[in-house]
Amino acid sequence: MVMRPWDPTTMISCYARKQNHSRLSMAFQGDLNLEATELRLGLPGTGDHERRTPPVGVGVTKNNKRGLPELEDGHREESTRTTKTQVVGWPPVRSYRKNCLQPKKTESESGGGVYVKVSMDGVPYLRKIDLKLYKEYPQLLKDLEEMFKLKGGEYSEREGYNRSEFMPAYEDKDGDWMLVGDVPWNMFVTSCKRLRIMKGSEL
């Protein structure tokens, strides 16, 4: 674990890390070279700077799943992102507001639709989509393209993605990252936990 001695730039780069992707999209990144002082919890030398690097069990294949070798078992962002210790009374939201929303979320997830979060590298916010609204992969991909304003690629059952700038991946129930389209549609809908659109340049 690489830890720098505390100094003000470290504090700033702490904020930089959190805000990293939004700043990326604001194109300020190049000027400040904050990576040099960035606090990270990962093995030295792992180079992935994307905030939402998903952890992958490299080489673990069960049920003939084709895992994604490109994604390194580097920053286990999911577990190392500091769980916000909930400060009492912060944010200043009345309890009845919190109560009435939380249950509704799970209702919408378990009731009608199958809602999954969709993230895209370099984009500062997630979207949520309901997989139940789609019947097949091309429909889903078309929507993703529209949602994130992407130039689409071509997808075929046999060859996967050709000449496309983006590649949609999904995290399944076992926590493995898979290529969207690998498994039959229905299996995908039931096993997909979240989606991530990776930029082609990483491939």
Added chain:
Amino acid sequence: MAYSFPEEVLEHVFSFLHSDRDRNAVSLVCKSWYEIDRWSRRRVFIGNCYAISPRAVIRRFPEVRSIKIKGKPHFADFNLVPDGWGGYVFPWITAMASSYPWLEEIHLKRMVVTNACLELIAKSFKNFRVLVLSTCEGFSTDGLASIAANCRNLRELDLRDSEVDDLSGHWLSHFPDSYTSLVSLNISCLGSEVSFSALERLVSRCPNLRSLSLNQAVPIDRIACLLRQAPQLIELGTGAYNAELRPDVFSSLSGAFSCLKELRSLSGFWDAVPAYIPAVYSVCSGITSLNLSYTTMQNPDLTKLVSQCPNLQQLWVLDYIEDCGLEAVAASCKDLRELRVFPSDPYEEDEFDIALTERGLVSVSEGCTNLQSVLYFCHQMSNAALISIAQNRPNLTRFRLCIIEPRSPDYLTLQPLDAGFGAIVEHCKGLRRLSLSGLLTDRVFEYIGTHAKKLEMLSVAFAGESDLGLHLVLSGCESLRKLEIRDCPFGDKALLANAEKLETMRSLWMSSCSVSFGACKLLCRRMPRLNVEVIDETSEVAESRPESFTVQKLYIYRSVAGPRLDMPDYVLSMEEESPDLIG
């Protein structure tokens, strides 16, 4: 004066003064005006139930018809005030029961109201008309049954945001069949199902019903028949707004809404199913107030609904509206005066789940020229955006910004947000209420102390660097009445240096700051008309605390009633702690 007006004439003139401040000013002119005002004052507002005793109020104003009383400090809304702190209304009710037989209205906020209180109200005031319990607690639906059964002239029963021990919905059936005077009913905070037939009969026999806020338990397919009985409604809070889409229910609902020609305010919509939303489109053009802060509806349906309301003045919504939705609001709702955007998931770990940023607020500040009041929760902010907002909207009177992560800097420059908030106070000269958030140094308090001359209420959290910050506010903000602070490095020096200022204010709350026990005692000794209360939930005994002990929570308020007698054991009055001084 030999040729002064007869009292009746003066009384008549005074009846045109509606603000308390004006009436207070009038009462200071001379003894006879004081007396005339005393006897003719019908409405009294008690901003802090511990600032004065009920007896003193009754002695001065013997003919009151309407009283409004507030209890706990504002931060009680966010669980910072432990249970059992106080704010009991019972002493007020008992005193008024014997002295104000003609009392018509009781408005309470953040007070503890028991069933005994409600029963006493129901029994004691023959012409009782209005009961508003805002963010109150301590009573059950049994207490409501007493009110329903006995208050023959009741016009308004409003339980907004109160915590009610909801035993059953049966209480509503206690309104007798002969009761027809209901004008306003708000039961949105209740969980239990009320008897629908009782509700329907009540609505149908009350021709003056103008405001009806249902609770979640009223299903969507029942709303239509209620609405048909009350086409004169001005305000409506729906119950749950979800179900499988059924064309017959939809068309019935749609038809019912189209009959509400005078509807101006809509709220509720729990679990709203987008498919049912078009049923309300027919009323949108007249809507001036929309509260969608309980609905999980998202874009595009959410934005579509809001954009259909060109006369909207007040919008409360969740961050599901996103920047794009707020841009649409800025374009369609040109008369918007108040915007509140709440976080759909305050503890969401993935911070950027919702596409709501500072841009949404900037759009609204550009497009809505009548915007005066803002409450905005978001994840990022910049000085540039705040400066824009300030320049666009110098007419802002209330500005409350909550950047969810404490101490977040300007996300573009990583600088503190001092300059941004500085611009707000500098441009918005009429600003009366301000809540700060984000990374802030003492600088921001310099701006506030210098410019915020009309500021009455300030909320501060996780801000500042030293006592100077607090000192700048207390010494500079001439109109300050309420100050609430948490998790700031403010301590003894600023407090003691501005002791006199505290008596010009209603109250000061400080928690997780750096104020010492000794300073509290000193303050109390110096200012006899301040109640200095230390809240300390640790188990240590008071006497063993050293002077240097940092107090957990501190609540200081001016009072002519002396220290209160109903404090729980974790509240220490500094009055008791300080030995009497000789001379």
